[in-house]
Amino acid sequence: MKINSSSGTFCHFQDKVSKLLLRHRSILDSLSKHVESSTRINRAVSKTVTSCGCISIKAEKQHIPPDTSLEECHKYLNSHIKGSLCENCRETLEEEIGNNLFYLAALCHLLDIELEEIVGKEYERINALGLFNLS
Numbered sequence: 001m002k003i004n005s006s007s008g009t010f011c012h013f014q015d016k017v018s019k020l021l022l023r024h025r026s027i028l029d030s031l032s033k034h035v036e037s038s039t040r041i042n043r044a045v046s047k048t049v050t051s052c053g054c055i056s057i058k059a060e061k062q063h064i065p066p067d068t069s070l071e072e073c074h075k076y077l078n079s080h081i082k083g084s085l086c087e088n089c090r091e092t093l094e095e096e097i098g099n100n101l102f103y104l105a106a107l108c109h110l111l112d113i114e115l116e117e118i119v120g121k122e123y124e125r126i127n128a129l130g131l132f133n134l135s
């Protein structure tokens with residue numbers, strides 16, 4: 001099975017990013033900006049909880065009944081998220097995730113790696129593994 005709905009999107013995105021890379025042409029700049037953008041995603045999620053309050057986090061130990069099959073585990077696992085994103089928080093998170101993707105594509109470009117190819121390979125890998133061996 002192949003990914004078909006967005007085929008070529010990552011390729012076009014990476015190409016565009018490569019043309020916009022001026023300030024962060026160095027691999028060191030792109031590495032640090034990618035890490036920073038990941039941190040900004042985490043910060044945005046935190047602010048969604050602590051400033052806006054549209055979602056909250058209620059974490060506790062996951063309780064899975066004994067003898068539950070791996071296929072049935074999802075019925076008992078909780079995301080620990082209560083509520084749903086408001087429009088403002090969703091927009092902020094989408095921007096931060098997009099920024100993170102920008103620097104991921106920049107890293108791929110600088111290392112001569114095709115992001116589209118990685119997505120396809122990873123899709124095939126998780127499709128082949130199924131529920132097993134994912135952590």
Ligand SMILES: [Zn+2]
Pocket residue numbers: 048052053054055085086087088089090
């Ligand atoms: Zn919100």
